[in-house]
Amino acid sequence: MPDSDRADVLEVTSLRKEFGDLVAVDDVSFRVPEAGSLAIVGESGSGKTTIARMIVGLERPSGGSISACGQDRSRPARSLADRRRRGREVQIVFQDPYTSLDPRQTAEGAIDEVLRLHHGWPADRRRARVAELTGLVGLDERQSRALPRALSGGQRQRVAIARALAAQPQILILDESVAALDVSIQAQVLNLLADIRDETGVSYILISHDLAVVRQLTDTTIVLRRGQVVEHGPTGQVLDDPQHAYTRLLRDCVPRPGWKPTRQLAQASAEQSTADKEAPRE
Amino acid sequence: MSAQVTTVAVPGTKRSRSLSGLRGTGVAGMMSAAVIALATIAAVFGPLLAPFNPDLPNLSLAWVGPVGGHLLGYDFQGRDVLSRLLAGAQSSMLGPLAVVILSMAAGAVLAVVAAWRRGAADAVISSGLDILFAFPGILLAVLATAIFGAGLTAAAIALSIAYMPYVARVLRGVALRERSQPYVAALEVQGSSATTICLRHIIPNMLPLIVAQATIMFGWAMVDLAAISFLGLGVQPPAPNWGVMISENQTGILQGYPLPALSAGVCIVAVVIAFNILGERLFEQAQEARR
Amino acid sequence: MSAPLLQVDGLTVRLEVRGERRPVLRDVALTVREGEALGLVGESGSGKSMTARAIDRLLPRGAEVDGSIRFDGRDVHALSGADLRRYRNQVAMIFQDPRAHVNPVRRIGDYMTEALRTNLGTPAAAAANRASDMLSQVGIDGGARRLRQYPHELSGGMLQRVMIAAALLTEPRLLLADEPTTALDVTTQAEVMAILDGLRREFGLAMLFITHDLELAAAICDRTAVMYAGQIVEVRESGRLHDDPLHPYTAALAAARPDITRAAGRLRAIPGRPLSAFEAPPGECAFAPRCPHAQDACRAGVPPLSELDGGLSRCVRAHELRGKLGEPANA
Numbered sequence: 001m002p003d004s005d006r007a008d009v010l011e012v013t014s015l016r017k018e019f020g021d022l023v024a025v026d027d028v029s030f031r032v033p034e035a036g037s038l039a040i041v042g043e044s045g046s047g048k049t050t051i052a053r054m055i056v057g058l059e060r061p062s063g064g065s066i067s068a069c070g071q072d073r074s075r076p077a078r079s080l081a082d083r084r085r086r087g088r089e090v091q092i093v094f095q096d097p098y099t100s101l102d103p104r105q106t107a108e109g110a111i112d113e114v115l116r117l118h119h120g121w122p123a124d125r126r127r128a129r130v131a132e133l134t135g136l137v138g139l140d141e142r143q144s145r146a147l148p149r150a151l152s153g154g155q156r157q158r159v160a161i162a163r164a165l166a167a168q169p170q171i172l173i174l175d176e177s178v179a180a181l182d183v184s185i186q187a188q189v190l191n192l193l194a195d196i197r198d199e200t201g202v203s204y205i206l207i208s209h210d211l212a213v214v215r216q217l218t219d220t221t222i223v224l225r226r227g228q229v230v231e232h233g234p235t236g237q238v239l240d241d242p243q244h245a246y247t248r249l250l251r252d253c254v255p256r257p258g259w260k261p262t263r264q265l266a267q268a269s270a271e272q273s274t275a276d277k278e279a280p281r282e
Numbered sequence: 283m284s285a286q287v288t289t290v291a292v293p294g295t296k297r298s299r300s301l302s303g304l305r306g307t308g309v310a311g312m313m314s315a316a317v318i319a320l321a322t323i324a325a326v327f328g329p330l331l332a333p334f335n336p337d338l339p340n341l342s343l344a345w346v347g348p349v350g351g352h353l354l355g356y357d358f359q360g361r362d363v364l365s366r367l368l369a370g371a372q373s374s375m376l377g378p379l380a381v382v383i384l385s386m387a388a389g390a391v392l393a394v395v396a397a398w399r400r401g402a403a404d405a406v407i408s409s410g411l412d413i414l415f416a417f418p419g420i421l422l423a424v425l426a427t428a429i430f431g432a433g434l435t436a437a438a439i440a441l442s443i444a445y446m447p448y449v450a451r452v453l454r455g456v457a458l459r460e461r462s463q464p465y466v467a468a469l470e471v472q473g474s475s476a477t478t479i480c481l482r483h484i485i486p487n488m489l490p491l492i493v494a495q496a497t498i499m500f501g502w503a504m505v506d507l508a509a510i511s512f513l514g515l516g517v518q519p520p521a522p523n524w525g526v527m528i529s530e531n532q533t534g535i536l537q538g539y540p541l542p543a544l545s546a547g548v549c550i551v552a553v554v555i556a557f558n559i560l561g562e563r564l565f566e567q568a569q570e571a572r573r
Numbered sequence: 574m575s576a577p578l579l580q581v582d583g584l585t586v587r588l589e590v591r592g593e594r595r596p597v598l599r600d601v602a603l604t605v606r607e608g609e610a611l612g613l614v615g616e617s618g619s620g621k622s623m624t625a626r627a628i629d630r631l632l633p634r635g636a637e638v639d640g641s642i643r644f645d646g647r648d649v650h651a652l653s654g655a656d657l658r659r660y661r662n663q664v665a666m667i668f669q670d671p672r673a674h675v676n677p678v679r680r681i682g683d684y685m686t687e688a689l690r691t692n693l694g695t696p697a698a699a700a701a702n703r704a705s706d707m708l709s710q711v712g713i714d715g716g717a718r719r720l721r722q723y724p725h726e727l728s729g730g731m732l733q734r735v736m737i738a739a740a741l742l743t744e745p746r747l748l749l750a751d752e753p754t755t756a757l758d759v760t761t762q763a764e765v766m767a768i769l770d771g772l773r774r775e776f777g778l779a780m781l782f783i784t785h786d787l788e789l790a791a792a793i794c795d796r797t798a799v800m801y802a803g804q805i806v807e808v809r810e811s812g813r814l815h816d817d818p819l820h821p822y823t824a825a826l827a828a829a830r831p832d833i834t835r836a837a838g839r840l841r842a843i844p845g846r847p848l849s850a851f852e853a854p855p856g857e858c859a860f861a862p863r864c865p866h867a868q869d870a871c872r873a874g875v876p877p878l879s880e881l882d883g884g885l886s887r888c889v890r891a892h893e894l895r896g897k898l899g900e901p902a903n904a
Contacts, residue, residue, distance in 0.1 A: 043758035058471065117472055160468070211833050212830065261793065269764045
């Protein structure tokens with residue numbers, strides 16, 4: 001089913017964020033359909049993480065609107081109950097597996113806490129759901145009962161994913177969630193994420209600087225540079241036939257068999273940075 | 283390809299402090315803990331353990347040296363020194379305990395609130411603490427006793443107020459660090475309330491540091507309270523108290539009867555050093571656990 | 574062929590962790606020739622960083638080192654005093670996070686010229702000039718002004734370039750680069766790599782380039798070594814590493830990576846997770862538990878590093894698996 005026929009689970013319109021004089025996000029708009037997968041690509045300073053934080057409510061937009069599951073969330077939640085409801089709509093998995101979990105809590109404990117927050121279920125029903133979720137992300141019993149310090153980076157990310165899914169969100173934001181993982185583990189987690197999407201119909205918003213991962217996991221891509229969208233479209237098209245010079249530069253800078261970092265490439269990159277510094281910001 | 287097997291040990295000391303808990307504090311740490319345990323037993327059971335009556339004066343026996351079961355002799359009023367030390371352990375230990383509990387509780391709450399809310403609330407709290415910082419503990423205690431009369435309660439409360447900004451400063455740093463961790467953000471996104479996150483997650487992760495800080499502070503409070511009692515502003519004679527005992531018996535030092543005053547002094551010094559050493563070791567452990 | 578600049582043989586390192594003695598490197602052997610770039614690729618626990626530290630004598634206290642590291646024929650671990658300082662001038666190291674390795678309260682100029690002034694006795698003015706020149710070589714203009722700046726005034730990419738420039742000032746013959754671009758944006762990485770590559774060729778520097786990125790290593794290094802569980806498992810000419818790997822781990826690593834040109838139905842993930850030297854099962858091939866081609870012969874003993882087609886491989890089945898490592902395993 002083409003994107004335009006499906007209902008949108010997330011709609012972001014003219015989103016803007018200012019930190020004092022700095023415009024971190026400038027007139028960004030995009031939509032994510034049900035069971036869709038959108039990549040937000042950019043380098044440091046592009047505003048991609050700020051956008052993610054605004055969507056989950058950790059940061060307050062300076063302008064524009066965000067609407068998830070049909071409900072507006074451009075302003076902060078009015079009550080605790082409202083915040084919890086939003087938590088059932090959009091969840092997030094962060095980049096660093098080493099600080100995403102409370103070091104004093106087991107995987108089961110962390111997931112159980114989320115379940116208790118959202119549902120008034122009795123203990124055995126929660127236990128069953130915890131087992132379901134840990135099974136879904138591929139954690140065995142020992143790992144579910146372990147403290148984070150006994151788990152590897154990849155295992156901790158699985159716990160973080162399970163915890164995020166406990167609230168059964170419609171949208172899962174993956175903020176560079178596989179960037180800190182070893183290559184072989186990254187592949188496992190990417191496969192896992194694809195499986196989860198197939199099984200639960202959750203939509204993804206993948207924040208990443210890694211174009212190969214973007215290709216693997218997403219249907220559409222927007223490219224951000226210094227807070228503005230410079231390109232958007234189906235992922236394959238954006239990566240195979242980029243229209244904007246910056247997107248072309250990003251793609252050309254990716255190491256692959258036969259790639260050589262040439263002085264011309266460095267020159268092009270340096271010119272982009274200089275152009276950024278000289279261009280007036282509206 | 284010749285494989286030369288020459289084992290070269292990179293010079294350095296073995297790290298024996300790799301265990302956690304009390305054993306991880308090393309020999310010094312464990313000995314300090316033993317001293318503290320003894321003092322605690324004295325504080326709890328002191329009056330029962332005292333071989334003689336600590337309160338009954340007998341001037342004819344004043345300044346008599348160690349003889350016949352009186353291991354440390356008699357003090358300036360003819361009372362058994364050892365019994366008075368044991369009986370005095372209670373007020374000598376209870377005072378610092380109260381100070382530590384009050385200042386740590388107040389300091390921790392302020393630190394966590396400032397760290398959680400950040401921004402304006404943090405600025406206001408920090409400025410308030412800075413103002414309180416300007417008051418040295420002993421002066422505040424003197425002021426308190428001038429207003430409320432001499433006694434342990436007034437002194438202990440005044441000292442707690444004086445220590446609180448220090449505690450808050452130290453704990454605020456840790457609280458800020460925990461508050462900015464992604465796991466806290468994850469809980470916020472879930473919709474967990476600020477109180478829940480602070481009580482169930484942030485404070486428990488600060489505990490090793492809180493315990494270390496409290497331990498060190500106990501030593502400081504003990505010295506400050508002993509000084510206050512020595513000045514006559516804290517525990518009042520004839521109640522047994524180590525600080526008071528130094529004050530009461532100080533004339534004996536010059537007269538050639540140093541034992542009563544000095545033994546009280548040794549008790550204070552020993553317990554304070556023990557708390558300092560244990561506190562520092564726990565501090566190190568807390569830092570290591572962070573890595 | 575002249576003697577190699579750096580020769581490591583049978584390097585085995587054990588560290589004390591929580592009261593136990595654990596191996597972190599096992600029988601590591603590699604050579605770097607004058608002017609050559611050798612890539613060292615591995616995942617967590619592979620020992621790649623530890624190898625660089627051993628070469629630069631930066632191992633933690635209490636480490637036990639067996640085997641030999643020879644630089645220009647001399648045993649590195651036997652050096653001390655003036656000889657050791659001379660060695661440090663000839664072997665420079667650059668790290669992943671420049672901010673953690675540059676003193677934030679000292680100016681860039683001080684940082685850069687320190688080695689020149691203290692070790693080589695260069696007068697301050699001359700040292701500053703050379704630092705300025707080197708900065709422009711790495712693409713940073715405004716030399717004198719930059720030397721007066723503090724680290725926090727520069728971005729991560731610029732600071733990394735400063736670190737490279739500082740490393741090159743003592744005219745080293747070998748550069749140890751420990752994931753120098755991992756923390757940088759991909760465009761900045763390309764810039765820094767181009768500069769590094771260019772300077773290396775210009776000065777005839779040898780380089781040991783450590784990274785987790787197989788493609789990056791293959792792009793700028795003449796040969797690439799792959800490490801797993803504290804051992805070298807393959808050394809190969811970079812151009813042939815991707816198409817004709819000699820060890821199943823290398824092939825698996827390359828296959829696990831997503832492809833920017835197409836989305837695979839499912840990535841070929843390696844089951845399990847990368848092991849450290851002390852976790853590896855003793856007396857057998859460390860990769861055997863995860864290897865799709867493992868057979869009984871693989872568990873009979875630790876496979877030796879043997880020559881094959883100009884490269885080295887620690888797989889006992891390397892010869893028969895040639896050409897087939899790109900495909901899924903046969904039963």
